[in-house]
Every structure is written in C-alpha cells, then in structure tokens.
Amino acid sequence: MLVLVNEDQVCRRLMTVPGVGALVSLTCRAGVDDPGRFTKSKSVEAFFGLAPKRYQSGETDVTGGITRVGDASVRTALHDAANARRRRCCRARRPWSGWWPVFAPAPPAVSGAASPAT
Numbered sequence: 001m002l003v004l005v006n007e008d009q010v011c012r013r014l015m016t017v018p019g020v021g022a023l024v025s026l027t028c029r030a031g032v033d034d035p036g037r038f039t040k041s042k043s044v045e046a047f048f049g050l051a052p053k054r055y056q057s058g059e060t061d062v063t064g065g066i067t068r069v070g071d072a073s074v075r076t077a078l079h080d081a082a083n084a085r086r087r088r089c090c091r092a093r094r095p096w097s098g099w100w101p102v103f104a105p106a107p108p109a110v111s112g113a114a115s116p117a118t
Contacts, residue, residue: 001022001023001026002022004026005022005025005026008029010025010029010035011025011026011029012025014028014029017081018085019081019082019083019084019085019086019088020081021081023077024077024078024080024081027073027074027077028074028077028078031048031070031071031073031074032044032047046067047070048070048071048074048075048078049066049067049068049069049070049071049072049075050066050067050075050078051066051067052064052065052066052067053065053066053067
C-alpha cells in the first residue's frame, strides 16, 4: 500500500493534511477517479455527500445535516481522519494549538475586578 501511495503525487499531497495517512489518501484517490472534472471544492463536497441538506420553500429556508449521497467509504475515511487529528491534538499540553483554534470555542470574557459584597 505504501508503494502505491509513494508513487502517486495526489496521494502524497493528501497525506500532508494532518490526520490523513496512506489508507485515507488512497480511499479519497479511488473515490475521485478524475480530479479534473471538479472545478470547485464544493463540487467534491456534494459528490461525497458532505454538503448540508437544504429545504427552501417561500419564506422557509432550513439547513439540515449532511446529504449522505455518494461514496460512504470516503465519508467514513475522512471522518476517521478528522477524529484522529482531534484526539491527537487534544492530548497535547496546549489542546488548541496549531490549526485547531479556528474551531475552538472562545474563552469566557474576563470582566473587571469584582468588588466584594459588603
């Protein structure tokens, strides 16, 4: 498997993403046989069923969960890679280091010095 990954430039590029290893990169490469047919990343997202469901009618606009159409093995591989990265990141001394602060909750605001009740 590692020989296949080392020979394929796309797989090597996918493995530069944190949490993505040889298995995930091969699964994604097999799911996208011809990357040239996708002009935008949103097209790949919709192809694998990772785009949110939309219901629009009149004044109603509801955004739901993912659509879950497309290759389930690729969705599973991407989910596992994200969870592996999240677990590895959160074990560190500084759990929100690196690229993860984008998704981290904001720390609570610190107000001025509180005066003791008298």
